[in-house]
Amino acid sequence: MALSSHTTSTGFLLPSIHSAPPFFTKQPNPITNSTATEQWIRLISEYARFKRLFYLRIDDCEATGNDWDEILRNERINRRLLPTYLSYIIETMIEKGLAEYEPPKQTRSVILYWRAPEEWAEALHGWVVSTGRLNTIMTFYEITEPEIESPLSGIPLPLLRKCISILAKTNRSQIIAIPDGEGARFFARSTLQ
C-alpha cells in the first residue's frame, strides 16, 4: 500500500506516517515506540502552532467535533489515537518541557508550549516595548485581547502569568492588583525598581 502525505481542509500538511494504521497504536517495542511518539509530538506541536492551539485534552481523542479532529483521527483509514496512547504522548511532552498539566493536579488536560515560555516572555516584552507601553499598568485583558492583533493575542492566562513571572526574575515586570482583577507593569531591561 502506498502511504502518502495529505493536506487537510484547513491547509495543514499531514505526513505520510499519519496514513499508516499502526501509527495510532502505542508500539510495544521501545525503539519503535520512541520513533512513533517522536513523530506524534512533532505533529501535535506543529499543528498547534499552525492553528494557534494552546490546550490538548484526552477528551479530544475520545469525541469528535473539536479542534484536534484532523490530527487525532484519520477517517480515511478509520483510525483514531487511543486515549491511553495520547496520555503517554502527553507525559512524554511534559518530560521534554513541551507541555504542562493545566490546571495542575490532574492528567487529562495540558497547555502546550510550541514556543517555550521563555520565548513567549521575550515576545511579550518585545511587544510592550515596541508599542510604547513600558511603565504603564495594563490589565491582562489588554494584553491578551489587544485592539490591534499582536503575537500575544489569545494566549491563555496561565501562560501569560508564567511569562510575567519569568520577566519578573530579571526585574522587567511586576504583577499589580487592580480593581477589576489583575494587571501588570513592564520595565525596560535591567531597571531596578
Next chain:
Amino acid sequence: MRRGVGLAAFDRHEQSKRSFAELSTQLSESQVQHLHSQLAQFRTALAHFATNHRDSIRKDPNFRHAFQQMCSSIGVDPLAGPKKGGWWAEMFNLGDWQYELGVQIVDICVSTRERNGGMIVMEEVIRMIVKLRGVSDAEITEEDIVRSIKTLEPLGAGYQVIDVGGKKMIRSVPKELDTDQVLVLVTARERGGRVVEEMLVHGHQWTRERAHAALENMLLRDGLCWVDEQDETYGRAYWIPSTMEWD
C-alpha cells in the same frame, strides 16, 4: 633417428632430450610473451573502449550493465586494480561514483532504520536515492546498488542484499532472518504490508502458536514490524514498514 646400440646411443639420447627441453622452454616462453602482448593489447582496447564510451557508461544504465557483464564474462573485475578504487576509478572516475552511491545507500538505510527495523525494499532505496539526488541525469539500477553494497563490504557494516520471495531487500542490520520471518515478509509484501496471524495459519498451515511467536518476535525483539490494535477484522494486525511504500 638412427637406432644406436652402443654406449654412444645413451649420449645421443641425452642430447636429444636436452634439445627437446630447450625447444619446449623456447616455445612456452614465446607463448607467454604472445599472451602478454595479447593481454596488453586487450587491455588497451578495453581502456580505449571505456574512454570512448565513458559518458555512455556513466549515464546509460543499460550500457553500464552490459559493459559490467562483458567485463565479468571475460574475467576482468573493473573494481580490482592496483590503485585505490580499482581500474574503474582510474579509467573514468566511476570509483567515486560508486562510493558516492554507497554513501547514499547507507544514508537511506540508516535514516529509515528506526521505522523499518533495518530492512528496506530495493525499489524503495532506488526511489529515495533518485529523490535525494534531485534532478538526476542518470538512472540508478539494481545492479548499481548491488555493486555499491559490495564496495561497502570491507567496512564490515553488514549490509546485504537478500532475496525475499523473489523481491530484493537490503538488510542494514547484521541480523539473521529465520525462514519463518522470511515467510512473514513475503506475506506482508503480498498484502501491502499488513499481516495477521490468520493469514499464516490458513495460508501456510502454521499452528496459531507458531504464527503468534513469529509475529511477536518480529515486533518485540527485532523491531521489524508495528502493531495495529484497531484492525477492523482481527483487532490486532502487524504492519511491516519495510514492505510498505512511503512517500
